[in-house]
Amino acid sequence: MYDKKKKELLQVCKEMVENDLVVGSSGNASLRVGDHILITPSSVQYSTMTAENIMVLDLEGNVVEGDLNPSVESPTHLEIYRQREDAGAVVHSHSIYTTALALLHMPLPPVLDEVVPKLGGEVRVTSYAMPGTKELAKNVVEAMDMRSAVLIANHGAVCCAKTIRKAMEKAILLERTCKIYLLANQIGDPIHLPEDVVEDESDLWEIMRDF
C-alpha cells in the first residue's frame, strides 16, 4: 500500500539524519493518507530503513500493514492527527539546540521574523511526561494548540504541517532558530520583536496558514 508515499517518508527520514535532527533510530516521522497513517518503525536505523519497513496504521493505532513495531511515539502522532484535521505530517526530532531549550523548559519566543509566520507563534514547552505515553501525546497536543511546533520537556520537539517536507523544513527552522537564540543568550538578553510586529505576523499566520 502507498508505495510512493512510503518512499517519500523514507527520503525525508534520511534527510532528517543529514540535517542532524535525529541520529541512529531516534526520533520518528509520519504522514497521513486518507484514514491511514504511514509511520516509521521502532528501533530501525534510518541508514538501513527501507520503504517496506514503513508501517501503516489506522487512526486508532491498529496495524493495517507492516511486520515491525510502529514507532514508540505513535500515540503522539495519532493524537495530533485525531485533534488536528489540518495536520498531514508529523516530524519528531531530537535535534541538539532544540532539545537544549527543552531541557531548560524555556519556550522559544518570537525573536526572528520567521517564527510566527512559519511556526505559528512562540514555541511552547509541554509539561513533562514519559516517552511513548498517552500523557505525552496529550501534553503535546495541548501545548502545541493550533501552532505547528512544540518543545517536549526534557526530550525534543514535534513539528506538524500539511506535507512531510514542510514538517521537516519547520523542524530545521526550529533547530536553527533555537541555536541562534541560545547563542545570543550566551552574550546577553535577546531582544524580542516589537509586540505590534508579532501581532501583524500572527494575523499573517492566521490568514496564510503557511502550514
Ligand SMILES: [Zn+2]
Ligand atoms: Zn523522542
